[in-house]
Amino acid sequence: MPRFVQDVRALPDHAFDSRSLTWWGVLGYIAVEGAGFALAIAAYFFLRGQEMQWPPSALSPSLLWGTVTLVLMLLSEIPNIWLDRAARAEDLRRVRLGLIAVSIAAALILVSRAFEFAHLNIAWDRNAYGSIVWAILLIHTVHLITDLYETLVLTALMHTRHGEKGRRFVDTSEDALYWHFIVGSWVLLYIVIYWVPRL
Amino acid sequence: MGGLTGVMVASVPLDLQLHDSYFVVAHFHYVLIGGAVFPLLGAVTYWFPKFTGRMMAEPLGKWNVVLSFIGFHLTFFPMHLAGLLGMPRRVYTYPQEMGLDGLNLVSSIGAFIFAASLLLFVGNALLSMRGGRVAPGNVWEAPTLEWATVSPPPQYNFAHIPVVDSRTPLWREDELPVISGLSAEKREVVLTTVIDAMPDLRDISPVPTISPLIAAAVLTVGFIGSIFTPWAVVWGAIPVAIALTLWFWPKPGVKEDES
Numbered sequence: 381m382p383r384f385v386q387d388v389r390a391l392p393d394h395a396f397d398s399r400s401l402t403w404w405g406v407l408g409y410i411a412v413e414g415a416g417f418a419l420a421i422a423a424y425f426f427l428r429g430q431e432m433q434w435p436p437s438a439l440s441p442s443l444l445w446g447t448v449t450l451v452l453m454l455l456s457e458i459p460n461i462w463l464d465r466a467a468r469a470e471d472l473r474r475v476r477l478g479l480i481a482v483s484i485a486a487a488l489i490l491v492s493r494a495f496e497f498a499h500l501n502i503a504w505d506r507n508a509y510g511s512i513v514w515a516i517l518l519i520h521t522v523h524l525i526t527d528l529y530e531t532l533v534l535t536a537l538m539h540t541r542h543g544e545k546g547r548r549f550v551d552t553s554e555d556a557l558y559w560h561f562i563v564g565s566w567v568l569l570y571i572v573i574y575w576v577p578r579l
Numbered sequence: 580m581g582g583l584t585g586v587m588v589a590s591v592p593l594d595l596q597l598h599d600s601y602f603v604v605a606h607f608h609y610v611l612i613g614g615a616v617f618p619l620l621g622a623v624t625y626w627f628p629k630f631t632g633r634m635m636a637e638p639l640g641k642w643n644v645v646l647s648f649i650g651f652h653l654t655f656f657p658m659h660l661a662g663l664l665g666m667p668r669r670v671y672t673y674p675q676e677m678g679l680d681g682l683n684l685v686s687s688i689g690a691f692i693f694a695a696s697l698l699l700f701v702g703n704a705l706l707s708m709r710g711g712r713v714a715p716g717n718v719w720e721a722p723t724l725e726w727a728t729v730s731p732p733p734q735y736n737f738a739h740i741p742v743v744d745s746r747t748p749l750w751r752e753d754e755l756p757v758i759s760g761l762s763a764e765k766r767e768v769v770l771t772t773v774i775d776a777m778p779d780l781r782d783i784s785p786v787p788t789i790s791p792l793i794a795a796a797v798l799t800v801g802f803i804g805s806i807f808t809p810w811a812v813v814w815g816a817i818p819v820a821i822a823l824t825l826w827f828w829p830k831p832g833v834k835e836d837e838s
Contacts, residue, residue, distance in 0.1 A: 389760030
């Protein structure tokens with residue numbers, strides 16, 4: 381007969397933030413991808429240090445669409461924070477609404493992002509400056525697309541019978557955490573892409 | 580491990596003398612075999628009873644130690660000297676008049692002895708897998724948890740999850756404490772708090788699924804395709820996304836958290 385010292389039957393089967401295993405996964409992912417962004421920014425400033433003028437033989441990117449994206453991003457935090465709170469309250473009806481709202485916000489931002497590419501005022505293969513600007517915008521867009529897809533899948537899932545499980549509310553909260561990262565990183569990248577050339 | 584030789588030859592005066600010589604080959608094999616291969620053979624011997632339930636033969640093992648020790652030094656020590664005397668690396672032969680014949684012959688003899696000792700090791704492992712002495716659960720009286728379960732361990736490792744209260748949990752007078760209360764019907768594991776490691780949650784383990792394998796395969800196809808066209812990254816992402824979604828999606832008929 382083994383020596384039992386504790387019964388775990390009464391422990392909960394899900395919890396938020398650092399008590400959740402996948403929260404650490406999201407955090408690790410943010411660390412890795414954040415390092416990728418940091419390297420891209422470092423490459424941008426390295427190239428800037430090699431040139432007599434910046435941007436070299438090109439106009440600065442037009443401000444309009446990048447700023448539209450920034451404003452939409454910041455506004456999207458309203459439904460995103462609301463969604464996170466609904467997930468923590470385990471309120472399925474509000475979570476469904478919140479996920480739809482964040483999905484729509486992300487889709488709108490993606491449209492504005494498409495216009496950004498058209499108004500960078502430089503081709504990606506024109507020179508090193510063009511390459512790094514396109515690279516920075518592209519890697520952020522890839523993250524945007526993955527989060528939009530992830531949110532859409534979660535929205536579909538929460539509308540099935542699986543949505544009532546507690547674990548799914550943790551998934552939703554962690555999806556909101558990842559969206560914070562997308563928004564936060566864009567504030568930084570927006571300054572690099574649109575304002576550093578105007579210094 | 581072998582790269583540690585680079586720390587030494589990063590010194591320019593030393594590198595001028597030793598660059599591309601047999602000394603470099605000799606030294607990185609000393610570091611690599613002494614630092615990684617010997618511990619690897621030791622580790623296989625140590626855990627062999629855990630993953631097969633049988634011991635490797637001790638007399639053969641002793642022969643193994645002696646032969647590999649002699650063979651290893653006989654091979655690589657003279658190589659240092661040959662390198663210092665001007666033997667270049669990356670050549671299959673050398674002029675007779677360089678006077679390196681003796682040292683190279685000793686190295687060759689050592690290499691055969693070393694190879695023989697490794698063959699002995701492989702033979703010992705193969706024979707012991709079938710006919711070795713049956714090992715008790717904790718054959719070394721080791722303090723760590725893997726020796727608390729039978730050898731070879733069942734798929735679930737422990738019938739009841741042990742509570743670890745020291746760095747040497749098996750060196751104790753009383754019986755190993757365990758916890759109870761995990762479901763036998765669904766795949767549950769215990770999560771603990773981050774700092775104090777107190778039981779905190781019953782987390783659901785994923786069920787076995789083919790999806791990760793499919794995801795890895797289609798990802799490979801996408802990456803190989805990207806050698807030929809960058810657009811492979813775009814269309815290659817679609818099957819990866821599908822596979823990952825199937826992986827994440829709750830499986831029908833699988834018990835999940837019913838709270």
